[in-house]
Amino acid sequence: MDNLARISETGIEKVFLHTEKVKEILENDISNMNTYPVSVELTLTNRCNLNCCYCSDKGLREREGISEELSFEILKRLFIDLKNGGTKGIVIEGGGEPTLHRDFDKIIETAKEVGMSVGLITNGTSNLSKKTLKEFQWIRVSLDASNADEYKALKGVDAFEVVLQNLKKYKQNCQTVGIGYVVTKNNIKNLDDIIVRLRDIGVDYVQLRPVVDCPSIELANVNFDYLKNFESKEFYVDTSGFKNNSFKGNGGVPCYASSLTSIISGDGNVYICGRLNIYDWLKPIGNIKETTFKDIWNGEERIRQLEMIKDISFCEKKCPQCRISKYNLFFDSMRRIKTIDFI
Numbered sequence: 001m002d003n004l005a006r007i008s009e010t011g012i013e014k015v016f017l018h019t020e021k022v023k024e025i026l027e028n029d030i031s032n033m034n035t036y037p038v039s040v041e042l043t044l045t046n047r048c049n050l051n052c053c054y055c056s057d058k059g060l061r062e063r064e065g066i067s068e069e070l071s072f073e074i075l076k077r078l079f080i081d082l083k084n085g086g087t088k089g090i091v092i093e094g095g096g097e098p099t100l101h102r103d104f105d106k107i108i109e110t111a112k113e114v115g116m117s118v119g120l121i122t123n124g125t126s127n128l129s130k131k132t133l134k135e136f137q138w139i140r141v142s143l144d145a146s147n148a149d150e151y152k153a154l155k156g157v158d159a160f161e162v163v164l165q166n167l168k169k170y171k172q173n174c175q176t177v178g179i180g181y182v183v184t185k186n187n188i189k190n191l192d193d194i195i196v197r198l199r200d201i202g203v204d205y206v207q208l209r210p211v212v213d214c215p216s217i218e219l220a221n222v223n224f225d226y227l228k229n230f231e232s233k234e235f236y237v238d239t240s241g242f243k244n245n246s247f248k249g250n251g252g253v254p255c256y257a258s259s260l261t262s263i264i265s266g267d268g269n270v271y272i273c274g275r276l277n278i279y280d281w282l283k284p285i286g287n288i289k290e291t292t293f294k295d296i297w298n299g300e301e302r303i304r305q306l307e308m309i310k311d312i313s314f315c316e317k318k319c320p321q322c323r324i325s326k327y328n329l330f331f332d333s334m335r336r337i338k339t340i341d342f343i
């Protein structure tokens with residue numbers, strides 16, 4: 001299945017479906033990229049029912065605490081603001097486990113009523129209703145283990161089979177259901193077994209990604225070519241994150257693409273990006289409990305931070321491994337093209 005025509009749900013090519021945004025990124029100074037994000041990554045709650053040893057949101061949870069949740073009223077106001085500004089999608093995701101929010105069903109229903117597309121990143125432990133499942137354009141379940149023992153050891157709770165059961169229901173009621181699999185030294189041995197099992201359940205893809213910020217279980221130089229043998233027209237294994245998400249220091253270019261997304265944490269803080277917020281010195285650019293997203297997006301603190309990430313030496317020193325780097329390297333090359341009137 002490795003050919004030029006292969007486009008994946010998680011690939012970089014998707015950005016070209018958003019021509020206005022691409023044009024803005026190619027033609028403007030970074031501090032002047034003001035169109036609303038294509039999609040927003042929204043944390044509903046910092047609470048979680050698992051305890052993954054590698055959880056990248058642990059530090060944020062410790063700083064923000066786990067007691068606060070975004071209220072339904074604040075979220076509804078946010079959804080209307082995003083819709084009016086031109087944002088298309090909302091990824092409901094971490095901080096903690098989003099499905100644990102007390103108003104989860106109502107929040108998803110409201111986002112859809114307002115006209116947003118909604119995607120979900122979940123640990124898959126919740127038995128969601130068919131009605132709610134049908135609202136999502138896509139769901140990605142973070143499985144991160146190939147059997148019950150690995151799951152318990154990595155994620156602290158015995159829930160592997162529950163998640164596989166839930167997956168069947170998710171797939172029956174949502175058009176695109178994928179698996180997120182953070183690969184570590186401790187869950188790579190039986191990858192082929194679980195990939196076959198997941199394909200037989202009918203999931204659309206398995207996305208393998210390197211664990212980040214967790215050196216004791218990180219892997220070096222893995223070859224996943226053999227997994228291509230398990231692919232079919234309806235199922236693929238995406239390993240591009242091992243190549244594309246491996247740059248540190250943003251590959252030595254400025255961050256052109258931060259405005260593709262925006263990150264809103266469980267206590268309402270909006271961050272310039274989802275990776276620099278591992279640092280406790282990074283200020284949020286605003287808080288949606290205090291003011292509107294529109295004011296935050298157009299506000300002084302965002303412009304100040306855009307100036308900061310425009311500086312190559314800042315990115316080289318401070319950007320950790322980041323999925324946005326692949327867009328930045330791509331846009332950096334595109335911005336250098338001089339013979340634009342020719343193919």
Ligand SMILES: C[S@@+](CC[C@H](N)C(=O)[O-])C[C@H]1O[C@@H](n2cnc3c(N)ncnc32)[C@H](O)[C@@H]1O
Pocket residue numbers: 048054055056057093094095096097098121122123141142144180182209210211212213214
């Ligand atoms: C922080 S979780 C929040 C949503 C939900 N609780 C879940 O686990 O899907 C979001 C995603 O980040 C992934 N993740 C967590 N820690 C990571 C790490 N150190 N490296 C790479 N991915 C990580 C999880 O596997 C999950 O797919």
Ligand code: SF4
Pocket residue numbers: 048049050051052055056057094095096097123142155
């Ligand atoms: S389930 Fe998600 S939020 Fe909870 S500990 Fe695991 S990765 Fe972190």
Ligand code: SF4
Pocket residue numbers: 250255258272273274275276309315319320322323324325328
């Ligand atoms: S970590 Fe760096 S490259 Fe990634 S989005 Fe943030 S500023 Fe951009």
